[in-house]
Amino acid sequence: MTTIQPRAPREPIVPPGQVEHHAADMSVTFSADLTLAELQRQLAEKSQWLPIDGAPHDDAIAGETGGARWNLGQMVLRNSTGPLRLGFGGWRDLLLGAQFINGRGELITVGGRVVKNVAGYDLTKLLVGSHGVFGTPITLTTRTCKRPAGAVHAHFDRGALNLPELLASPMRPQWISQSGQIVVGYLGDADTLNYYRNQLAGMSARVVNDGLSVDEDAGLRHKLWPAGSARCRVSVPPDMLDEFIDRSKLWPYLADPAFGIVLSGGGMDVDRAAIRSAARAVGGQAMFFDESGRFIEMSMDPAAFDVLKRLKSAFDPDGSLTPLPANIA
Structure with a gap:
């Protein structure tokens, strides 16, 4: 007689504070309690990054409020997606899978490590911007991208840019922010940045900031998009x-x-x-x-x-x- 063993309770894919990086597949599974800065540090070891807006350094947490204190799970729940969405997509585009605790205390697993892995409703996206009304994230799985070599920023007066023309041109930026002025950001490898730099020389930018690192770019975007406050x-x-x-x-x-x-x-x-x-x-x-x-x-x-x-x-x-x-x- 065959004895049916009870199924083991579901467990998180990765333990708290841990990362499982599948560099060859350009994906990563991580604990939702991690900060974006810590995840970026680990991804950078394989020349990859998660292209999402947020605080670039953990030391920003001590002196700032709101989004600077969010972990990655909170960033998903509050939908911290900002201007970088133009070049790389937002949380709804980057998320492949998640585990979360629902109102009954059950661990729910949705999605996975690849794009086409389930049939039916895509419940992964349900968490984005939900503010915790459906559950609390425990682990998240996202796409990753090749880490850019650097960034170039250009500042324009509001009336100096034809935005539809810019977006349809080879000079389409990876992000745009508007307030009293318009700031556009370009990221890429060295050759791509050289192209952007040369083209910007013939445009009506008030200021061009060149030779920026990826973290410096993230720092400016964090100031321009303070989702937490x-x-x-x-x-x-x-x-x-x-x-x-x-x-x-x-x-x-x-x-x-x-x-x-x-x-x-x-x-x-x-x-x-x-x-x-x-x-x-x-x-x-x-x-x-x-x-x-x-x-x-x-x-x-x-x-x-x-x-x-x-x-x-x-x-x-x-x-x-x-x-x-x-x-x-």
Whole structure:
């Protein structure tokens, strides 16, 4: 008679604080409690990196607030995706798999190490920007990229660039940030950077910063995209960005003009009614956060919000995780 052995309980793919780097496959599995800086250090040993916006050094954690204290799991939950999305994609593009604890305390495993590894719904992306309403990440698996040799930045006055033409040209940057001025960033190997450098000489840049390291590039992007201290995140059609800014009277603000994403607040309260109204007028959506970074309000189509509530009930039937915010449609 065959004895059926009970199945061993599921365990995390990697233990806390650990990394499993599959360099030949250009992928990595890591514990969600790691910082981005620590992961980048380990990937750099194989000339690879994770192209996502965030604090480039752990020593930034002591002197900064918000996103500088986030580990990689928190970065996924808060969707720290910033301007670098233009060149390399965001968390939804980079994530291949995840393990997370749901509201019942169960370890859920979704996705894997390759792109086409499951049929059905892609639950991995569900974690991105979810703020913990569905579960807490334990391990994450992402793509990796070849680590660039360096970076070049160019600063332009707002009216000096035709953004659609730039994005369709060979001078399409890897990232763009807009506030009082527009900053574009280029990353690549030595030959690619030489090409960008030569082309920028014939453009109307106010300032060109050359010879930057990858960490220096990450440091500037971290200052230009302080996701951790934002009190609102607004998504609008890119061609309606300037109209939204004018309507909302938003200042200061930081924007990713390629995708129409706007951050504001910098740790201060914002005029939610004005921002909500301006976003709605241009076909956009707004999300608001309190001083701790917890989201407290969102604007979403009622039908979509109903789907969100049903998903919440499936993963957290007892309501033990972060609650859904108020929805102002």
